[in-house]
Amino acid sequence: MSLRQRLVPYGLLGPGLLWLIVFFVVPMYFMGELALRSGSLTTGYTFDWAWSNFPDSLAGHTEQIGRSFFYAGTATLLALLIGYPLAYAIAFRAGRFKLLLLFAVIAPFFTTYLIRTIAWKTILSDSSPIVSVLQTLALVPPDGRVLATSGAVIAGLTYNFLPFMILPLYANLERLDLRLVEAAKDLYSSSRQAFLRVTLPLTMPGIVAGVLLTFIPAFGDYINAQLLGGTQQSMVGNVIQSLYLNQRDYPEAAALSFLMMALILAVVSVYIRFAGTGAFMGDEEEAT
Amino acid sequence: MALATRSWAWLRRNALPIYAGLAVAYMLIPIVVIAVFSFGATPKGKLTFGLDNGFTTEYWTSAFSLPELNEALFTSLRLAALSTVISTAIGTLMAIALVRHKFRGRRLTNLLIVIPMATPEIVIGASLLSMFIYYTVALGFTSLLIAHVMFSISFVVVVVRSRLIGFDRNLEEAAADLGATPLTTFRTVTLPLLAPGILAAAMLAFALSIDDFVISNFNSGTTVTFPLYVYGVSLRGIPVQVNVLATMLFIVSVLAAALVMVQQRRAERMAAVRPEPIPA
Numbered sequence: 283m284s285l286r287q288r289l290v291p292y293g294l295l296g297p298g299l300l301w302l303i304v305f306f307v308v309p310m311y312f313m314g315e316l317a318l319r320s321g322s323l324t325t326g327y328t329f330d331w332a333w334s335n336f337p338d339s340l341a342g343h344t345e346q347i348g349r350s351f352f353y354a355g356t357a358t359l360l361a362l363l364i365g366y367p368l369a370y371a372i373a374f375r376a377g378r379f380k381l382l383l384l385f386a387v388i389a390p391f392f393t394t395y396l397i398r399t400i401a402w403k404t405i406l407s408d409s410s411p412i413v414s415v416l417q418t419l420a421l422v423p424p425d426g427r428v429l430a431t432s433g434a435v436i437a438g439l440t441y442n443f444l445p446f447m448i449l450p451l452y453a454n455l456e457r458l459d460l461r462l463v464e465a466a467k468d469l470y471s472s473s474r475q476a477f478l479r480v481t482l483p484l485t486m487p488g489i490v491a492g493v494l495l496t497f498i499p500a501f502g503d504y505i506n507a508q509l510l511g512g513t514q515q516s517m518v519g520n521v522i523q524s525l526y527l528n529q530r531d532y533p534e535a536a537a538l539s540f541l542m543m544a545l546i547l548a549v550v551s552v553y554i555r556f557a558g559t560g561a562f563m564g565d566e567e568e569a570t
Numbered sequence: 571m572a573l574a575t576r577s578w579a580w581l582r583r584n585a586l587p588i589y590a591g592l593a594v595a596y597m598l599i600p601i602v603v604i605a606v607f608s609f610g611a612t613p614k615g616k617l618t619f620g621l622d623n624g625f626t627t628e629y630w631t632s633a634f635s636l637p638e639l640n641e642a643l644f645t646s647l648r649l650a651a652l653s654t655v656i657s658t659a660i661g662t663l664m665a666i667a668l669v670r671h672k673f674r675g676r677r678l679t680n681l682l683i684v685i686p687m688a689t690p691e692i693v694i695g696a697s698l699l700s701m702f703i704y705y706t707v708a709l710g711f712t713s714l715l716i717a718h719v720m721f722s723i724s725f726v727v728v729v730v731r732s733r734l735i736g737f738d739r740n741l742e743e744a745a746a747d748l749g750a751t752p753l754t755t756f757r758t759v760t761l762p763l764l765a766p767g768i769l770a771a772a773m774l775a776f777a778l779s780i781d782d783f784v785i786s787n788f789n790s791g792t793t794v795t796f797p798l799y800v801y802g803v804s805l806r807g808i809p810v811q812v813n814v815l816a817t818m819l820f821i822v823s824v825l826a827a828a829l830v831m832v833q834q835r836r837a838e839r840m841a842a843v844r845p846e847p848i849p850a
Binding site: 309367368387389390498499526527 | 587599666671679686689690692693796797813824
């Protein structure tokens with residue numbers, strides 16, 4: 283292979299790699315630099331290896347961090363419980379409605395995220411029929427609210443990230459070789475056993491991808507907590523946004539952003555170790 | 571008793587479709603609410619949580635009567651168009667390199683493409699803002715464009731790559747055998763077959779850009795996009811026209827998606843028409 287031929291791929295990759303390095307990798311360095319500054323908004327922030335920003339921002343916001351874990355974790359679990367049967371139904375039982383159902387799954391993407399969340403605010407508002415139904419069923423106390431509670435934030439997060447759960451699950455289920463399930467039944471397994479021993483293990487990569495794609499954005503989200511929650515429901519995202527854009531306490535904001543990344547990476551790597559798959563990294567899509 | 575047993579049996583048999591139907595309803599309710607409330611008459615022209623005042627098409631006929639909203643929408647469309655063109659061009663080239671060429675650093679490149687998609691938007695927005703603060707860059711349309719191209723590239727690569735992997739290389743070899751230069755082959759064979767994939771990627775990039783709130787929230791300065799406008803007015807009352815425009819955007823996106831799907835089918839048929847192999 284000539285030198286020129288060997289340089290072709292780098293030429294093709296060049297612009298994209300450059301853009302990603304300059305505007306994604308390098309900014310991380312500057313966020314790190316910002317996180318190690320000290321000072322105040324009025325005197326300006328100067329770089330002086332202020333490592334204490336990290337423990338300080340962690341100690342100051344344990345409540346919001348814990349809440350983010352709880353909300354994002356619950357929303358992910360709910361999305362899996364709602365999404366798996368739906369993806370299964372679309373893959374195997376939908377018949378000629380398959381395309382229509384798939385469309386319904388991606389339909390939320392066609393309306394603005396923010397407006398969808400505001401719509402939930404309307405749906406869960408005190409005078410809404412859904413709330414009266416919940417009150418009649420005694421799931422909500424007669425004088426209770428749904429809006430501005432943890433339940434509303436979790437419902438919003440579940441809704442907003444549900445497509446990210448369903449699509450990888452569907453992609454995985456669709457490729458499932460149904461003859462394997464048949465074989466299990468021929469060998470006298472019950473439907474339940476066939477599902478637990480054959481279908482579920484074979485769709486693990488889809489579950490792992492879906493869980494990650496739901497949990498990560500849900501953990502960093504601040505729109506749902508802001509619009510559907512009250513002051514008692516703020517998550518790490520809300521704190522970071524407020525520190526950066528309102529209080530302009532950049533060092534603490536940057537330190538907290540790093541902590542959030544570190545926490546997510548820790549959770550994700552533990553999770554991948556237990557679930558064990560390379561599917562998320564696109565390993566199966568190697569060059570031909 | 572028999573009725574109860576029978577209906578229980580029916581319920582058990584149809585549990586999955588019923589459950590799936592409920593899940594679909596959950597996904598569609600907000601969209602229906604947005605559309606329905608765009609027809610609700612309200613005394614002050616602001617969105618209210620009720621339909622007590624009756625039905626009106628007033629806000630549909632006056633959809634473009636709010637200058638601030640128009641400007642925000644126009645900014646969003648301009649931003650999305652530019653960011654789509656740039657990210658689709660850059661991302662397509664990357665996808666071609668990843669699928670068609672062997673080179674050192676493939677794993678690292680793949681990682682660099684996957685990580686931005688797995689990073690919470692707030693971290694992307696905050697880190698970019700940190701860099702802009704360091705260099706005291708004035709925030710505005712340019713910083714928004716930089717950010718939007720950045721988060722779109724990965725998605726473009728993933729979509730175009732999946733299309734390239736299923737690509738029949740024989741068609742290109744045939745063109746070369748018939749004396750076409752590599753450039754002619756690319757122009758007359760590769761690109762037309764790849765077009766639906768590129769179009770799908772471009773649409774995704776456009777949708778991501780026009781929908782983005784979080785990253786824009788951090789890097790917009792005083793520039794206002796459509797989502798940023800909605801966020802701004804959400805505290806003092808949302809004009810009903812916002813719902814009208816959201817519904818319009820929904821309809822346009824659905825039509826565009828349908829168009830891409832038809833195109834994709836056509837390309838698949840095109841690729842499927844091949845001469846029979848010559849018997850040895």
